[in-house]
Amino acid sequence: MALAQGREPLYASSVVDTDFDFIRETDRSVLDTVAFVEKGPAEMPDKVATQELFQPAYQFRATYKDSVKVDFYVSERAGTQSVAQNYVDLAAIRLGRIPHVLRKGVNRVVINEGDATAFSDIGLIVLYTKNMGKRISTHDLEETIFHESVHATWDKDHAEAPGWTGAQRNDPGFLTNYGRSHPKGEDLAETALFAVTMVHHPDRLPADVKARVQAQVPARLEYIRKLFPAGTDWHGPAGKL
Numbered sequence: 001m002a003l004a005q006g007r008e009p010l011y012a013s014s015v016v017d018t019d020f021d022f023i024r025e026t027d028r029s030v031l032d033t034v035a036f037v038e039k040g041p042a043e044m045p046d047k048v049a050t051q052e053l054f055q056p057a058y059q060f061r062a063t064y065k066d067s068v069k070v071d072f073y074v075s076e077r078a079g080t081q082s083v084a085q086n087y088v089d090l091a092a093i094r095l096g097r098i099p100h101v102l103r104k105g106v107n108r109v110v111i112n113e114g115d116a117t118a119f120s121d122i123g124l125i126v127l128y129t130k131n132m133g134k135r136i137s138t139h140d141l142e143e144t145i146f147h148e149s150v151h152a153t154w155d156k157d158h159a160e161a162p163g164w165t166g167a168q169r170n171d172p173g174f175l176t177n178y179g180r181s182h183p184k185g186e187d188l189a190e191t192a193l194f195a196v197t198m199v200h201h202p203d204r205l206p207a208d209v210k211a212r213v214q215a216q217v218p219a220r221l222e223y224i225r226k227l228f229p230a231g232t233d234w235h236g237p238a239g240k241l
């Protein structure tokens with residue numbers, strides 16, 4: 001069945017490109033430690049380069065106070081070990097600001113040299129060094145990591161689930177053109193940032209914006225609300241932190 005196309009999306013490109021600061025640099029991060037493990041060949045998925053999958057990489061392990069552990073791999077081409085560590089620190093602390101329910105599905109973060117945009121797969125987020133710098137300068141790297149973590153953690157069970165595709169059909173339109181162009185691949189990740197913010201940080205969005213989002217994608221908001229309900233601790237089960 002064709003998806004509802006009646007209303008134009010609210011946002012021309014993607015949610016990450018909006019001016020709202022959904023997740024802030026001042027938000028608490030539950031990053032605990034980052035430790036260097038070794039330097040050696042690792043799987044380095046790269047959507048730009050045509051090189052071998054296994055590349056020399058600086059390898060780190062980050063631990064979070066909600067018991068999540070994430071392996072970080074930085075391309076040797078990024079520079080010295082301390083340069084690599086700096087990229088890991090920048091990404092790892094931000095991964096500690098997104099909700100536990102999303103962080104817990106991220107096993108691996110790969111950081112390649114270059115300015116391509118981030119991408120992801122189940123359990124995996126891939127970032128690019130120069131693009132990280134750009135996103136940090138516009139306060140968007142938290143949102144990028146949130147978006148990719150939805151792919152890493154929720155896509156497998158939800159992006160094509162009957163409940164979600166039914167919600168897509170029932171809603172009047174899409175939030176973003178990016179979601180409309182990729183209803184199976186991007187719409188959940190695009191919508192989740194708004195949905196989670198509206199439940200857990202409603203003060204961060206203007207009232208008129210919330211009203212328009214609610215009117216545009218009510219069934220999708222309801223679906224995502226069930227994945228991370230109001231009253232659930234942002235950083236995971238109480239007592240573990």
Ligand SMILES: [Zn+2]
Nearest residue numbers: 147151186189
């Ligand atoms: Zn995406």
